[in-house]
Amino acid sequence: MKRFLMAVIAALTAGLIATPIYAADTHESHRAATDTQKSYATKGEVVAIDPNADKMKLRHEAIPELGWPAMIMNFAVTDKGLLENLKAGDKVSFEIAKDQSTDQYVIRTLRAAK
């Protein structure tokens, strides 16, 4: 019986050691999927900025590919630096993509629009 338990423990230990390798592999494929995630370009106007929360409120044009009408909504940004030098009333063009972990659309790129 003791030999049997030792064998089970050995098998479990081997499993635990193998797990991180498998997890890393899964994470890589997840990343690849994220990087090829479709993004949608649109234009809008800054309504408000919350730099502490990495969020901004935007009035955006309709995005037919997503079936979204023009509206005002909040977006998180992938990079806090995107919010620098922006203020309410600024016209911007930006790209959004779905964040796999939250299932929310987030801003990936953003620049001032003329």
Ligand SMILES: [Cu+2]
């Ligand atoms: Cu919207």
